[in-house]
Amino acid sequence: MVEFKKAKMVVDKEYRISEIDKRIYGSFIEHLGRAVYGGIYEPGHPTADEQGFRQDVLELVRELNVPIVRYPGGNMVSAYNWEDGVGPREQRPRRLELAWRVIETNEIGTNEFADWAKKANSEVMMAVNLGTRGIDAARNFIEYCNHPSGSYYSDLRISHGYKEPHKFKVWCLGNEMDGPWQIGHKTPDEYGRLAVETAKAMRQVDPSIELVVCGSSHSNMPLFPQWEATVLEHTYDHVDYISLHQYFGNREHDSANYLAKSLEMDRFIRTVIATADFVKAKKRSKKTINLSFDEWNVWYHSNEADRKIEPWQIAPPQLEDHYNFEDALLVGTLLITFLKHADRVKIACLAQLVNVIAPIMTEKNGKAWRQTIYYPFMHASQYGRGIALHTLSSSPRYDTKDFTDVPYLESTAVYNEEQDEVTIFAVNRHLEESLELECDMRSFEGYQVVEHIVLHHEDLKARNSAAEEAVKSTTNGDAAVDDGIVRATLLPKSWNVIRLSGRKQ
Incomplete structure (x- = not known):
């Protein structure tokens, strides 16, 4: 008889972290590579x-x-x-886009993207340019987008065929302004002063908006977390969120270490929370700043190919990571990390959505298909709505080059009161052995397993393509309930979604 490693969880409906903000399942589309042109937009496609x-x-x-x-x-x-992307298309300028060194045609702009977002059943999280521009352009842009009518820019929008305002709720005050690669890079004091004055002007136009101020571009930036402290000292009273960005990769080809990198994200989140709360204490404020983790994903497969791209093309393939199975496992652990911090992480954006480091890939004039990372994101978005629960867990642990005491079991649970459902999300990080999970759920009396979804492949490097979806989820897990105890086998290197319902089946 095979002796599995054992892990335990306790899930209780009273151990509540927070209501989950559905916007943690957000994403990102930049005018970069084939995200827009050839991704969401391809006239002439069947x-x-x-x-x-x-x-x-x-x-x-x-x-x-x-x-x-x-x-x-x-x-x-x-x-x-922003003015380049509105009005008659034939009058829109082509620009040298300096961040990615391509030609931007401006064929798609603000109004067209608002139309696309409606078709996708999504809201738009808009950003203003605080690199080469500032207060004046930002106040004009929000007037164009959100003011009903009777002013120059709102009437300009109406003349472009959009009578109703877009009412974009969430606005980013620039992007990664701590990064020396950023056009218009600023010191924390320079950025903090510009951001707070821009925020005040934008709120004069529309007091209902929510504003995201730039945090560090990643947790290894030399000014982290002093950047956050300085910027928030300037902006605390006038913004709602501070941003976090982080990407992960397995350049060392060390899978055990790679799958532990959600611990790095957890440490990043905790440090930003502590820094924001330090500023709160310093200001004697009753207001709490929440987190917008508005760029996160795996990004490393395409780095070498991107270095060979000739500049000044229109929408060349850029940042086209072709994800493998272990990438999907890491993405699962990152989603679990967000749920564990649902009290403070209110927005998160998987970067990006189509073709560019994305769960969805397309062929020109051809198919659209799901990458491996599509599945954990889809499962979390579908079943991770409701209340994040604080679960107690114990698991065997391991050490790696960068981490110690890494639990083989990475897990959490979500309680959807409206649907009378509980969902357990669990990753078994062990590369060779199954975990026998025992989960005490006696506070959910009468709940039964609806399904046990599993994403598993023997080959960590297996990938999907337009021709073959080699890595996809199944519902062949063995989770079962007996007297309030859920028992399930978590296969080695697997993502698991165990759904339970209190409704009569």
Whole structure:
């Protein structure tokens, strides 16, 4: 008889972290590579609608149930003139887009993207340029987008065929302004002063908006977390969120270490929370700043190919990571990390959505298809709505090059009171052995297992393609309930979604 490693959990309906903000299942589309041109937009494609939007892509986006999409950047926004992307297409200028060194045609702009977002059942998270521009452009842009009528820019929008205002709720005050690669890079004091004055002007136009101020570009930036402290000292009273960005890769080809990198994300989140709360204490404020983790994903497969791209093309393939199975496992652990911090992480954007480091890929004039990372994101978005629960767990642990005491079991649970359902999300990080999970759920009396979804493949490097979906989820897990105890076998290197319901089946 095979002796499995054992892990335990306790899930109780009273151990509540927070209501989950659905916007943690957000995403991002930048004018970069084939995200827009050849991704969401391809006139002449067999599935293209009257506006040129690919309906096969829209179907896959709707399946992910993405509630908010950040736009138009990203690095690109730091030199973007929003006026270039509105009005008659034949009058829109072609620009040298300096962030990614391509030609931007401006064929798609603010109004077209707002149309696309409606078709995708999503909201738009808009960004203003605080690199080459500032207060004046930002106040004019929000007037164009959100003011009903009777002013120069709102009437300009109406003249462009959009009588009703877009009412974009969430606005980013620039992008990665701590990064020396950013056009218009600033010191924390320079950025903090510009951000707070821009925020005040934008709220004069529309007091209902929510504002995201730039945090560090990643947790290894030299000024982290002093950047956050300084910027928030300037902006605390006038913004709602501070941003976090982080990407992960397995350049060392060390899978055990790679799958532990969600611990790095957890440490990043905790440090930003501590820093924000330090500023709160310093200001004697009753207001709490929440977190917008508005760029996160795996990004490393395409780095070498991107170095060979000739500049000044129109929408060349850029950042086209082809994800493997272990990438999907890491993405699962990152989603679990967000749920564990649902009390403070209110927005998160998988970067990006189509073709560019994305769960969805397309062929020109051809198919749209799901990458490996599509599945954990889809499962979390579909079943991770409701109340995040504080679970107690114990698991065997391991050490790696960068981490110690890494639990083989990474898990959490979500309680959906409205649907009378509980969902357990669990990753077994062990590369060779199954985990026998025993979960005490006696506070959910009478609940039964609806299904046990498993994403598993023997080959960590297995990938999907337009021709073959080698890595996809099944419902062949063995989870079962007996007297309030859920028992399940978690296969080695697997993502698991165990759904339970209190309704009579």
